[in-house]
Amino acid sequence: MKTTRRKFIKDAAQSTALATVGTSLLFNSLEALAAQASTLQFSQIALPYAFNALEPNIDALTMEIHYGKHHAAYIKNVNEAIASEKISFENEQQFFANASKLSTKARNNGGGAWNHNFFWQIMKANGGGAPTGKTADAIQGSFGSFEKFKEQFTDTAMKRFGSGWAWLVNDGGKLKIGSTPNQDNPLMDVSELKGTPLLAIDVWEHAYYLKYQNKRADYIANWWNTINWDAVAKQL
């Protein structure tokens, strides 16, 4: 839909420009329109499963509000910021690599848009267990064992004060665990933790409060049962 609209605007700009050679003012404004139409926009992925698919670990109502309200708002707000602030990047990587130059609105909502798209994909119905193959090898190589990795990751997610995320990232072949505040992520130039995200947990209260209230530890313990290790392996 969006691509079709962009293509239409581009085609319209090109054909109109050809028909009005010499009308430089019109040409320039159409060029600007075409350029604007091709800038990065964030879009919300379709949830790869039903709202109740992660029960009993994550309840359906939390998923419905989290995906339908919180995540949808980040998407809407970052695209609003991109338009009103005339932010122009080719892709998400470039957007985050320049996070230090973004407005608070663009940075927070851009992070929120990307982080949740990632988060939905690393979970699935009947997930969990332990990883196999190259993921298992990489985790063992970096942390000694899966149990030690799980302990360290859980501890990091527990200790993130206030709202934020805990991550497993691949930093040039070495796996690292860390956390980011708010909606920051390891792709941002402002982030202390850097690398390609492999796994993430949202520890904002909106991610668990309806079912778990103040018991973040229980949420994290049950979240391990939702992990889609095949999706994690794809990032490696």
Ligand code: MN
């Ligand atoms: Mn969230």
